[in-house]
Amino acid sequence: MPTRKNLIIAGCYAGTLVLGMLLGPKFQKENGNKLNGTFLPFLPGGREEKIETVFNIIKDNYVDPVNIDSIGDEAINEVLKNLDPHSSYLPPTDAKLLSEDLEGNYNGIGVEYRILNDTLLVTGVNKRGPAAKAGLKTGDRILAIGNVNIAGTEVTSKKIVELIRGRRGTAVKLMVQRFGWQGHKQITVLRDKITVSSIDIGYMISGDIGYIRISKFGARTDEDFVSELERLKKQGLKSLILDLRENGGGYLSAATALSDQFLGEKKLIVYTQGAHEPRTDYFATKEGKFEQGKLVVLIDENTASASEVVAGAVQDLDRGTIIGRRSFGKGLVQEQFNFGDGSALNLTVARYYTPSGRSIQKSYKEGANAYFEEVLNRHKNGELNSDRKHLMDSLYKKGKTYKTASGRLIYGGGGIMPDIYVPVDTAGYNDLYFALNAKGVLNDFLYNSLVKTTVPRSLDEFVKKFNLSKDQYRQLFLLADKRGVKYQPHLFKDAQRHIHADLKALLARYYFGEDGYYKVLNSDDTVISRSLAFLKQP
Numbered sequence: 001m002p003t004r005k006n007l008i009i010a011g012c013y014a015g016t017l018v019l020g021m022l023l024g025p026k027f028q029k030e031n032g033n034k035l036n037g038t039f040l041p042f043l044p045g046g047r048e049e050k051i052e053t054v055f056n057i058i059k060d061n062y063v064d065p066v067n068i069d070s071i072g073d074e075a076i077n078e079v080l081k082n083l084d085p086h087s088s089y090l091p092p093t094d095a096k097l098l099s100e101d102l103e104g105n106y107n108g109i110g111v112e113y114r115i116l117n118d119t120l121l122v123t124g125v126n127k128r129g130p131a132a133k134a135g136l137k138t139g140d141r142i143l144a145i146g147n148v149n150i151a152g153t154e155v156t157s158k159k160i161v162e163l164i165r166g167r168r169g170t171a172v173k174l175m176v177q178r179f180g181w182q183g184h185k186q187i188t189v190l191r192d193k194i195t196v197s198s199i200d201i202g203y204m205i206s207g208d209i210g211y212i213r214i215s216k217f218g219a220r221t222d223e224d225f226v227s228e229l230e231r232l233k234k235q236g237l238k239s240l241i242l243d244l245r246e247n248g249g250g251y252l253s254a255a256t257a258l259s260d261q262f263l264g265e266k267k268l269i270v271y272t273q274g275a276h277e278p279r280t281d282y283f284a285t286k287e288g289k290f291e292q293g294k295l296v297v298l299i300d301e302n303t304a305s306a307s308e309v310v311a312g313a314v315q316d317l318d319r320g321t322i323i324g325r326r327s328f329g330k331g332l333v334q335e336q337f338n339f340g341d342g343s344a345l346n347l348t349v350a351r352y353y354t355p356s357g358r359s360i361q362k363s364y365k366e367g368a369n370a371y372f373e374e375v376l377n378r379h380k381n382g383e384l385n386s387d388r389k390h391l392m393d394s395l396y397k398k399g400k401t402y403k404t405a406s407g408r409l410i411y412g413g414g415g416i417m418p419d420i421y422v423p424v425d426t427a428g429y430n431d432l433y434f435a436l437n438a439k440g441v442l443n444d445f446l447y448n449s450l451v452k453t454t455v456p457r458s459l460d461e462f463v464k465k466f467n468l469s470k471d472q473y474r475q476l477f478l479l480a481d482k483r484g485v486k487y488q489p490h491l492f493k494d495a496q497r498h499i500h501a502d503l504k505a506l507l508a509r510y511y512f513g514e515d516g517y518y519k520v521l522n523s524d525d526t527v528i529s530r531s532l533a534f535l536k537q538p
Contacts, residue, residue: 089345104220105195106193107165107191108166108194109136109164109192111131118153119152120160122136122139143177144174145172168191170190171190172189179452198215202228204236209536212242216247217255217258218250219251221258222258229289239296240295242297243298245298245302248305249306259309259314264284264291265285269282269283270309271352296531297314317405321420322419324420326418331361332352360414360416432485436499441476441480445476449476454466455511476499
């Protein structure tokens with residue numbers, strides 16, 4: 001029993017150390033980017049020496065081999081999970097990957113991929129990246145990276161990233177399988193600096209209406225947006241749809257810089273405040289590139305954090321119209337405290353507040369948001385009308401009310417409630433549809449069949465005219481049957497629209513890249529069509 005006692009003591013002391021860090025003195029920030037800042041030195045006193053002694057006793061005396069680093073990490077995580085859902089400890093590899101993702105550049109080969117049936121499938125290749133120069137193509141299957149077999153193993157996405165990325169100028173050998181080849185071939189790719197734009201796509205979607213989709217808020221987001229906006233202005237852009245759906249956030253500084261593009265000088269964008277963080281206000285400057293013109297911002301349940309800062313400012317100041325579904329409700333500001341070994345502590349230090357004073361953060365101590373729980377229950381009981389607006393309004397009236405700059409009433413309660421609510425269309429997402437995706441049937445059918453028989457002449461023609469034939473559907477379900485997915489006519493009737501849309505979008509990505517993928521998706525998107533109808537109103 002002494003060894004068990006020592007183990008418990010070790011965990012407690014490790015937790016005490018972290019609490020000391022959390023409650024200790026605040027150190028000066030290196031820059032204005034949240035998630036990217038302060039170095040955390042060792043604390044004075046004898047606590048760390050005692051903890052180290054306990055760890056050494058365990059290492060030298062415990063009955064079984066013990067990973068001391070893991071014990072320390074677990075103790076830290078135990079403390080953090082009792083604070084809020086967003087404070088977290090990042091091991092060195094995770095901290096490095098997060099930083100590279102938000103900074104928008106890394107050393108790698110320039111590919112996008114999916115792990116499909118224990119096979120690494122290349123779903124996109126950067127046209128100017130080293131992988132493309134070495135001959136890698138969309139649809140290729142990577143069987144091995146260096147000496148590590150990928151096919152048929154349970155390798156994780158994190159492990160693949162570690163294998164593919166590396167020092168600039170070094171070589172990575174890929175064992176590749178491609179349709180039309182006999183067997184497989186080895187392709188050697190020299191790693192290089194890969195720059196990733198925050199902009200998924202930007203194009204003129206209809207008449208003088210432009211469309212820009214942003215996937216995250218990184219160091220280059222504002223720069224990328226302005227470049228895309230200016231390009232579209234030359235094509236006649238007068239109104240804009242800004243798509244922030246599925247955007248989980250990023251740097252606060254990037255969100256305020258983007259908001260600045262839409263707002264007049266000295267307009268309050270957002271403010272932050274915490275127990276140890278005095279109120280800090282962020283104001284717009286006179287440098288905005290789109291302060292005039294109609295603006296629509298699209299949000300959904302996965303729009304979070306920095307994205308909600310933008311949506312909240314646009315709504316509160318009546319600068320534009322928010323369309324979609326209520327946002328996630330992450331209104332907590334994290335600051336990154338870096339340790340000397342490359343690991344980091346992302347600690348919540350403040351809350352976001354919109355210009356009207358709304359807290360974006362939904363309640364996390366009560367578990368699932370009470371408003372959504374009531375919506376779900378009423379939906380199950382058949383109490384929702386077609387657009388659900390009356391219910392959403394009634395639920396939000398339970399929370400505190402606020403007013404926009406024009407005096408329009410809006411509601412708190414966490415997240416951003418859109419001005420125009422468009423419910424998700426769940427019809428057709430049934431067991432057959434999910435089984436086809438889970439078994440990889442759609443992707444395999446695409447790369448093993450469709451790309452052999454369908455070669456579109458142009459993207460515009462493809463978007464307007466592509467349809468799957470009855471024979472192609474028959475081939476699809478022959479493949480599905482081999483994977484254990486049985487054809488069920490009644491389920492197929494409901495799911496056919498979504499099956500067709502997915503295959504069409506994936507085929508467009510194969511031939512036309514991300515532009516093709518999103519243009520196909522947008523062509524059958526009810527939120528997009530609602531936005532276009534709104535913007536075209538006189």
